[in-house]
Amino acid sequence: MPQPEQLISGTAMQRKIVHVDMDAFYASVEQRDDPHLRGKPVVVAWKGKRSVVCAASYEARQFGIRSAMPAISAERLCPEAIFVPPDFTRYKAASQAVREIFQQHTDAIEPLSLDEAYLDVTENKSNLPTATLVAKTIRRQIWEQLNLTASAGVAPNKFLAKIASDWKKPNGQFVIQPHEVQAFLLPLPVGRIPGVGRVTESRMAQVGIKTVGDIYAMEMFTLEEHFGRYGSRLYELARGIDHNPVVSNRVRKQISAEDTFPDDLPLEECEVHIRRLAEKVWAASRENARGAKTVGLKLKTKEFISLTRNLSLTIPVSSCEELATIGLALCRRVDLGPRQLFRLVGVGLSNFQSGAEIASPLFSCEDDVDANNN
Incomplete structure (x- = not known):
């Protein structure tokens, strides 16, 4: 039987990584800010044939509603669901408040999106004796200061911490100690x-x-x-090995998001995923407050062949609807025949400009009620 030290290298064993994942973040912010929404099935999405679900409260998830689902399907599953259009300005503000709590404990923070991040608390600024206590304290502060809940995973590396954070959702915490990796993972x-x-x-x-x-x-x-x-x-x-460090304060050269489908899809059925990913990428680009001139599309066939298409513009992309439109246009440049199936699609922005180079956007995602969501 392999020993734990065979599963994790000595370097990784020295790390104490926390993965914090906010619970149903967008929907939770809406329920926090509007008491009438609390305890009810809330779906963060614009209504419409082309719209998809950004987020669903846990009450809505009981009906089978999930992120990336077409909004029209969510309506069928739960006719009494309350649809709320996304407000990324508020979500970003809540995310920043969460980030400030993280910063009380460590500067080694790697945000993955508005609602989740890795923290390296091998040495923490709050002088707490264990990573478990750091995670517990962060979750308590988020609740007491922001009236939001978060789940956390604590482990010797990012891979394990990511799995652990999902183990006791919502509003839970799970710890994988180095000597427990083998028994937990295999x-x-x-x-x-x-x-x-x-x-x-x-x-x-x-x-x-x-x-x-x-x-x-x-x-x-x-x-x-x-x-x-x-x-x-x-x-x-499979051996619990993940040497990837927590990387903080990194200027991102590219912002992208991708979906691996539950079942392989023909190209024409990828549209709803492209629109959802465009919304997600747009929200992340707004967080960075930079404009991007290049839009990228990534597709992976069921045979695991990767395809990319890119388009560079003379001025930065000005809205999430423009991003989605360009992504769909790039999709139409892929011609492998109607029988070709795809297992993954991704949307990205790159070629970012400095603040002085960015033209003022004509409208933002949250202003465009016809845009499709995250």
Whole structure:
């Protein structure tokens, strides 16, 4: 039986990583700010045929409503759901307030989006004795100061902390100690690995992989034969190895988001995902307060072949609707025939300009009630 020190390198064992994930963030902000919404099924989305769900409160999730679902489907699942248009100005303000709480404990903060971040608390500014106590304190401060709940995962590296934060959602906390990694990780179904969707999970099942322990039992070259370069990553993750550090204060050269579909889709069915991703990328670009002149589209076929298309503009993209429109236009430049299926789509912005170079946007995402959402 492998020992814990075989699963995690000595360097990674020295780290204390916290992954904080706000609970149903956009919907929770809406419920906090409007008492009439509390305890009710709230869907953050514009109504309309092209709209998709940004976020759903836990009351709405009981009806099967999920992020990225077409808004019209959400209406069918829960006719009494209350639809609230996204207000990213308020979400950004709440996110900044959460960030300020993080900064009381560490400067090593790597935001992933408005509602989640990695924190390296190996050494913390609050002089708390354990990472577990740091996470507990942060969650308590978020509740007491902002009236919002957050879940947290504590572990020796980012990969494990990400899994742990989802373990006791909502408003929960889970800790993976270094000596517990083997017992925790190996029995997990492979779907628990971040980035492994249903399609990849199905491909794994075809070669006899159902749990992380099944991956652990395979040689690296065998995994690479089946999954290419991702196979070597799986080999390490199955051993609890993740050397990626928490990277803070990084000027991002590109902002992107992508979706791995539960089932492979033809190109024409990717539109709703492109619009949702455009909303997510637009919100992140507004947080950085910079304009971007290049829009990128990424597609991955069911055969794991990656395709990219890019368009550079003379002035920065001015709205999320423009971003979505360009993304869809780039999608139409992909011509592999109507029978080709895709497992992933991504949207990105790059070629960012400094503040002096940015033209004033004509309108923002939250002003455009016909735009489609995150």
